Amino acid sequence: MTNWLQKRVRLSPKETALVFEGKIETFEEIYQAAENLAGKLFFQGVRKDDRVAILGKNDRLTFLLIHALQQIGAETLFLNNRLTKKEIAYQLENANVKEVIVSDIFLDKVNSGISYTELIQVEYKQPDILTTWDLTKVASIMYTSGTTGKPKGVIQTYDNHWWSAVSSVLNLGLTEHDSWLCAVPIFHISGLSIMMRSVIYGIPVYLEEHFEEEKITKMLLSGEISTISVVTSMLERLLRVHDGGYHSNLRTVLLGGGPANKATLEVCKERNIPLVQSFGMTETASQIVTLSPKEALTKIGSSGKALFPAEVKIAADGEILLKGPSITPGYLHNEEATKKAFLDGWFKTGDIGCLDEAGFLFVLERRSDLIISGGENIYPTEIEQVISNYEPVQEVAVVGKADLKWGSVPVAYIVASEGFNEADLRTICQTNLASYKIPKQFVLVESLPKTASGKIKRNQLKEN
Amino acid sequence: MTNWLQKRVRLSPKETALVFEGKIETFEEIYQAAENLAGKLFFQGVRKDDRVAILGKNDRLTFLLIHALQQIGAETLFLNNRLTKKEIAYQLENANVKEVIVSDIFLDKVNSGISYTELIQVEYKQPDILTTWDLTKVASIMYTSGTTGKPKGVIQTYDNHWWSAVSSVLNLGLTEHDSWLCAVPIFHISGLSIMMRSVIYGIPVYLEEHFEEEKITKMLLSGEISTISVVTSMLERLLRVHDGGYHSNLRTVLLGGGPANKATLEVCKERNIPLVQSFGMTETASQIVTLSPKEALTKIGSSGKALFPAEVKIAADGEILLKGPSITPGYLHNEEATKKAFLDGWFKTGDIGCLDEAGFLFVLERRSDLIISGGENIYPTEIEQVISNYEPVQEVAVVGKADLKWGSVPVAYIVASEGFNEADLRTICQTNLASYKIPKQFVLVESLPKTASGKIKRNQLKEN
Incomplete structure (x- = not known):
């Protein structure tokens, strides 16, 4: 043509x-x-x-x-x-x-x-x-x-x-x-x-x-x-x-x-x-x-x-x-x-x-775990991989939370060991992730809710 | 699809x-x-x-x-x-x-x-x-x-x-x-x-x-x-x-x-x-x-x-x-x-x-000789071939003439020998040609205007 x-x-x-x-x-x-x-x-x-x-x-x-x-x-x-x-x-x-x-x-x-x-x-x-x-x-x-x-x-x-x-x-x-x-x-x-x-x-x-x-x-x-x-x-x-x-x-x-x-x-x-x-x-x-x-x-x-x-x-x-x-x-x-x-x-x-x-x-x-924030697609796996690289993090799950301005924003649930420091983790995120992908909140928990087969129950986290 | x-x-x-x-x-x-x-x-x-x-x-x-x-x-x-x-x-x-x-x-x-x-x-x-x-x-x-x-x-x-x-x-x-x-x-x-x-x-x-x-x-x-x-x-x-x-x-x-x-x-x-x-x-x-x-x-x-x-x-x-x-x-x-x-x-x-x-x-x-009559394309050659089949026709050329209703209608110029009869020719046309293709007029002429190389001057006929 x-x-x-x-x-x-x-x-x-x-x-x-x-x-x-x-x-x-x-x-x-x-x-x-x-x-x-x-x-x-x-x-x-x-x-x-x-x-x-x-x-x-x-x-x-x-x-x-x-x-x-x-x-x-x-x-x-x-x-x-x-x-x-x-x-x-x-x-x-x-x-x-x-x-x-x-x-x-x-x-x-x-x-x-x-x-x-x-x-x-x-x-x-x-x-x-x-x-x-x-x-x-x-x-x-x-x-x-x-x-x-x-x-x-x-x-x-x-x-x-x-x-x-x-x-x-x-x-x-x-x-x-x-x-x-x-x-x-x-x-x-x-x-x-x-x-x-x-x-x-x-x-x-x-x-x-x-x-x-x-x-x-x-x-x-x-x-x-x-x-x-x-x-x-x-x-x-x-x-x-x-x-x-x-x-x-x-x-x-x-x-x-x-x-x-x-x-x-x-x-x-x-x-x-x-x-x-x-x-x-x-x-x-x-x-x-x-x-x-x-x-x-x-x-x-x-x-x-x-x-x-x-x-x-x-x-x-x-x-x-x-x-x-x-x-x-x-x-x-x-x-x-x-x-x-x-x-x-x-x-x-x-x-x-x-x-x-x-x-x-x-x-x-949407794709089970997809977070749509202001029209940008955010995939929790990508964020979780970055957060996992911070040694004191034992387990992490990222889910979307409702937000008036953006529709949804990512929030991270973390099981951490000693030495965890949010400021350090935030710095790692800033180097590796576009700002809209950085969790607005890091929530420390004892454990993540899981199914019998060990899969994280994301829906339960969303309802928190 | x-x-x-x-x-x-x-x-x-x-x-x-x-x-x-x-x-x-x-x-x-x-x-x-x-x-x-x-x-x-x-x-x-x-x-x-x-x-x-x-x-x-x-x-x-x-x-x-x-x-x-x-x-x-x-x-x-x-x-x-x-x-x-x-x-x-x-x-x-x-x-x-x-x-x-x-x-x-x-x-x-x-x-x-x-x-x-x-x-x-x-x-x-x-x-x-x-x-x-x-x-x-x-x-x-x-x-x-x-x-x-x-x-x-x-x-x-x-x-x-x-x-x-x-x-x-x-x-x-x-x-x-x-x-x-x-x-x-x-x-x-x-x-x-x-x-x-x-x-x-x-x-x-x-x-x-x-x-x-x-x-x-x-x-x-x-x-x-x-x-x-x-x-x-x-x-x-x-x-x-x-x-x-x-x-x-x-x-x-x-x-x-x-x-x-x-x-x-x-x-x-x-x-x-x-x-x-x-x-x-x-x-x-x-x-x-x-x-x-x-x-x-x-x-x-x-x-x-x-x-x-x-x-x-x-x-x-x-x-x-x-x-x-x-x-x-x-x-x-x-x-x-x-x-x-x-x-x-x-x-x-x-x-x-x-x-x-x-x-x-x-x-x-349009294609040199094309006659468009009420939106139908008429090709003179097709009509000329039919008319030529009538024995008393020696030469024929079909051209379009302006017409108030149809825009243009076909007219045939014919050089005929003895025995030519328009009614017979019309019957032949009716058998072989859709009615809109049948010349509205058969004009008998002594000879057709031609170029030095023997090509019929259609434009001259149109101007008749």
Whole structure:
């Protein structure tokens, strides 16, 4: 297929592509800026099929860099900027990247790499821009931890992104006045998928560095925004700062990244907020099961149905299984994990759910122990492994506790021997774990509740 | 991919699928009716991969039969019901069909076949419905004549239809209130593509047996219709019977099947009619170059740009070349014609055009001698061959003449020897040619104007 951004420029050069900090840029302008950056990357030696990491925040330059790397045909590893230096180092090594491009404010998180400032200053060398794209090629890689605690690099091909965007449009529709507000991280699939849709649909991305509920509320009231992606904690913050509906141009508030409680959903219904629940993950290139706008307010609590090209079914043990062209071909350099993730061609989500008789999916339980904090997935195993490395810790179990701001936060239950010192443990955690993963509380206990077979009863700890 | 109709039923069973003669049916109801018909076809011995012809008109049963054949996985040959018995016989034999299903009113057009009435009366036998579809499979076959005069069977795969529908939605958009009025023949790609989009988008088809301008006008004024496909002559008839705009819910009047004159386009602009010009053909599974709604009124006369997954370019000799996933893999049982139709992967339309500097396509001339009459393509060669068979004809040339109702009609210029009798010739034409192909006038001339190399100067004849 033709290079998407080039094709978009040919179709609608003068339409708005990006609105960031009040600056409006057209697809033509975005392309020119991305091409210029591609020339600088080219000068730096970045070539087709090279794997390049980006460590940045939601800003114009990161947005352009993503496009620039795609123009050259490099694979992009998206680094979560909240991770520690150690966590980042693991991903860079595991992915075996050729180059790391780092926003200046995150330079202390990497041992080496080109800063944004350095990159802008290098010469421009006419880059080899791909005029056509092989859609089976890797577009992006994003690490997720999963139950084993070892982060795995999820591969997303151009095909995955294409089908995700097309699937979504067949459900949510598309109008000439659409625009998508992106206040979720573009290093996560929730944000990157908005960028991809923007190019495929020809609609503007309103990019926000942070989710500031007052500012976002103003934008939703202005009529400029048709669609916004939110996670539960964002939605709850929005509902708190403004107690009415929004502009009638806002036609979709797409909720992903974990379930909302019934009360929140009811409030949205009362206020006539066009909330559309969805279910998806990095491995499915964003939403793959979504409510339709028409059913959004009548099927409260459901994540919807599998989008047109996809399928969902429930395994005998209750696990949610998915099939469809937006699903990852597998994990980078990890055939074993890839093999484990699929069952007869169906992707195993690890989540538990059921389908009602009309075929609507209800997600009952996320991967047994998953903690979703402000839209970030936290896997207790990863935290437990770090804590276990502190000698005085004999046993540890991390569980999520309800939190007004973040939805849920991790708490560690520890059986310790003499010499245990919380300050020391906290330091270890700070070196090894992104701050959102660090337990908000370390609770010393005599013993951990266990089943007869010795498995920790996490549910019992949660109820403490 | 999942069987599209089954998937659609699971996604939106209660949404309207078909409105025909005032009867409203949901996707669930359509599916049940199609499944029932599939059972009767199954009883008749129709199986997966069988090639079955349909000779019908735009009505509920033809609509259901098309779905029924797809459910079984049979290939459908669409017969133009305006063709003569002889023309139909050629297609049936060339395509080597297993079965012909014929609307009772057209029974005299075939030697054998099952009538709709007979089919309805046979037993139901539990059919093998395909739950998943291999998109590379042949969905439909439609014959077009082309310059050689010999009709060729254009193959359309499920992939072709899928990409066509997706390409269109990325350009025209999609809303919850969409519906598509189909008063173009469903045996042509213009009509069939509406049926396919209906299933993929989940929107109703308002099916009309004939294009009755008064009735269509009422429908466009009612607010029920968001989109209608028309050919030039239909548009002109609409403009004549009603001299204002339509309901604001009408958001697209998709014009295909030949160019409209500037005056017509200007009238649409004045009346604020959301006309969207397009360019496409049986070989591209309908529109492939289309204006965007935003540009429709500012780029009058242009057919637009190639849809997102497609490309258009102009060959050195001015021929319009196309590339994209909605383009036919080729002609049935005709490798030679298939080979001739492509140049380095580009489909040769035979039409002449140019791109302006912003990349908009202007179709300057249809395949040199093509006559478009009420949306039907007429190839002079085919008519000339029939006329030549009448002994007293020494030379003949058929050209199109402007016509108020049909846009253009064929006229034959003949150099005859003694014994020529127009009544006899007319009888020969009636046996061999669909009525719309029969010249409206036979003009006897002393000689035909020719170039130095002996080629007939058709343009000079047109100017007569």
